[in-house]
Amino acid sequence: MNHVLIGISGGIAAYKVCEVVSSLAKRGIEVRVIMTRSAAEFVTPLTFATLSRQPAYTDSDFWQPTNGRPLHIELAEWADVFLLAPVTANTLAKLAYGMADNLLTNTVLASTCPILFAPAMNTTMWLQPTVQENWGKLLKDARYTAIAPTDGILACDAVGTGRMAEPEIILEYLESFLFTKGKQDLKGKKILVNAGGTREFIDPVRFIGNPSTGKQGIAIAQAAIHRGAQVTLINTANSPLPMGERLGVRIVRTSAEMHQAMLEEFPNADITIAAAAVGDVRSKSTSDRKLPKSELPLNLELEYIPDIVADLAPHKRPDQILVGFAAQTGTEEEVVTAAKDKLKRKGLDAIAANAVNSSQTGFGTDTNQATFIDKNGNNLSTPLSSKLEIAHRLFDFLMQNFP
Ligand code: C5P
Numbered sequence: 001m002n003h004v005l006i007g008i009s010g011g012i013a014a015y016k017v018c019e020v021v022s023s024l025a026k027r028g029i030e031v032r033v034i035m036t037r038s039a040a041e042f043v044t045p046l047t048f049a050t051l052s053r054q055p056a057y058t059d060s061d062f063w064q065p066t067n068g069r070p071l072h073i074e075l076a077e078w079a080d081v082f083l084l085a086p087v088t089a090n091t092l093a094k095l096a097y098g099m100a101d102n103l104l105t106n107t108v109l110a111s112t113c114p115i116l117f118a119p120a121m122n123t124t125m126w127l128q129p130t131v132q133e134n135w136g137k138l139l140k141d142a143r144y145t146a147i148a149p150t151d152g153i154l155a156c157d158a159v160g161t162g163r164m165a166e167p168e169i170i171l172e173y174l175e176s177f178l179f180t181k182g183k184q185d186l187k188g189k190k191i192l193v194n195a196g197g198t199r200e201f202i203d204p205v206r207f208i209g210n211p212s213t214g215k216q217g218i219a220i221a222q223a224a225i226h227r228g229a230q231v232t233l234i235n236t237a238n239s240p241l242p243m244g245e246r247l248g249v250r251i252v253r254t255s256a257e258m259h260q261a262m263l264e265e266f267p268n269a270d271i272t273i274a275a276a277a278v279g280d281v282r283s284k285s286t287s288d289r290k291l292p293k294s295e296l297p298l299n300l301e302l303e304y305i306p307d308i309v310a311d312l313a314p315h316k317r318p319d320q321i322l323v324g325f326a327a328q329t330g331t332e333e334e335v336v337t338a339a340k341d342k343l344k345r346k347g348l349d350a351i352a353a354n355a356v357n358s359s360q361t362g363f364g365t366d367t368n369q370a371t372f373i374d375k376n377g378n379n380l381s382t383p384l385s386s387k388l389e390i391a392h393r394l395f396d397f398l399m400q401n402f403p
Pocket residue numbers: 255274275276277278279280305306307308309310323324325326327342
């Protein structure tokens with residue numbers, strides 16, 4: 001499943017879709033582009049044809065049969081995912097009322113695949129009651145998944161809502177949809193995820209830490225959002241997140257802050273996934289001022305850090321699912337054995353075991369490999385995949401074993 005059909009309507013954000021098309025084509029994903037008449041005023045069909053290595057279709061192609069069949073039917077049947085970006089107020093209204101007056105809108109009606117749509121317009125236009133009504137109408141349609149516009153400076157120099165989601169966000173959604181076929185099985189669910197490595201400070205400039213970057217935890221949050229969930233992410237890295245709406249973020253630094261945040265958020269969560277690399281030991285004493293080198297203890301007195309997930313487990317309601325991660329060095333067998341032990345010891349429902357001693361898995365990599373094990377003995381080993389795909393495979397495992 002790797003056919004992405006992209007419908008472009010006439011907004012300046014059309015230029016951002018060049019980046020989307022180019023990235024998809026570079027990844028070997030087949031892309032076809034349909035443009036409305038006004039879209040072609042902003043970016044020429046030649047640009048998209050060159051980037052996608054395919055003709056970019058416009059209304060002048062509408063009645064030209066392809067393989068002896070109407071073009072809109074051919075394209076509609078070809079598509080695995082249909083991305084509409086940008087969606088103007090005009091096209092939004094047509095979609096909301098099932099109109100079909102050009103190649104793009106006809107193809108939408110002829111297609112059955114999931115549709116991702118990313119509106120873009122001036123804030124005043126966006127906030128018109130009629131536009132909001134059309135937007136609300138499409139949000140209720142199970143076939144449509146919205147990539148909501150964000151706040152920012154608009155092409156008309158105004159600052160407000162209406163800016164199309166960045167190409168990075170759109171590309172992450174597409175990656176998810178090509179894997180999940182757009183299923184929204186986490187709709188209405190609240191997911192709590194923690195991510196990144198904690199820092200245990202000795203003084204304001206020195207800490208005991210670990211190399212975790214939080215990439216896997218962030219990918220889990222993203223995957224959950226793409227499947228319709230509302231997500232709370234407790235993150236140790238204050239980096240901008242390519243995610244868009246339905247996400248609440250709390251930034252923490254130490255295990256104690258992480259512990260507090262997790263205790264507060266846990267009662268609201270249906271599924272909690274502890275992907276953070278929380279420290280195991282910290283200095284017994286800490287200083288509020290930077291210690292001169294001469295005052296730094298050469299033998300640091302350490303204490304164990306309380307285990308956060310083990311602390312959450314006894315508060316777990318029967319309707320809640322608590323999942324841990326087990327990052328280990330060693331052979332796959334050793335990693336899985338250690339994970340099974342942690343699953344029991346910490347009172348978890350499931351655990352994701354992954355090796356951190358390979359160049360393609362673990363800390364800071366873009367790919368990962370994991371074995372999922374649940375408390376009933378079900379287990380599943382994933383192939384080496386992107387961290388986003390690992391996240392989807394984890395949700396598939398959880399939805400199958402904890403329906
Ligand atoms: O025992 P280990 O630290 O390897 O276990 C890893 C799992 O336990 C992860 O899910 C991690 O987020 C969680 N953990 C925790 N609190 C700690 C240490 C680990 O919640 N203090």
